[in-house]
Amino acid sequence: MARVPGRRPLWLTVPLHAVLLVVVVLDARAAVFWGRVGGSLGTPVALAAGGIALLAVLLLAVDLRRQVLPGADPRDDDPAG
Incomplete structure (x- = not known):
């Protein structure tokens, strides 16, 4: 089975x-904390x-969109097939 290039x-x-x-x-929790x-450090x-x-x-x-969405196949743009 061939994989689509770039995925x-x-x-x-x-x-x-x-x-x-x-x-x-973790970053969201750190931001809340x-x-x-x-103060001058926390903010x-x-x-x-x-x-x-x-x-x-x-x-x-962006990566999820690129990995999941169909139509990202560059072979679809090639008219020579």
Whole structure:
């Protein structure tokens, strides 16, 4: 069975997405914690943790879209077949 170029096999994609979800959860918890700490240290760390969590969610969404959605097959664009 031929794989579509640019897509990872499912056995590799699922663990990578699971790790990224763990990173999102931990960073969100860190952002909440440091936001409650506040002060001159807590606020910048909370903003950084929130930014990292947001970036991880965006990476997960883009990769999930690329891995799951059909129509990402570059062979469909080739008229020669």
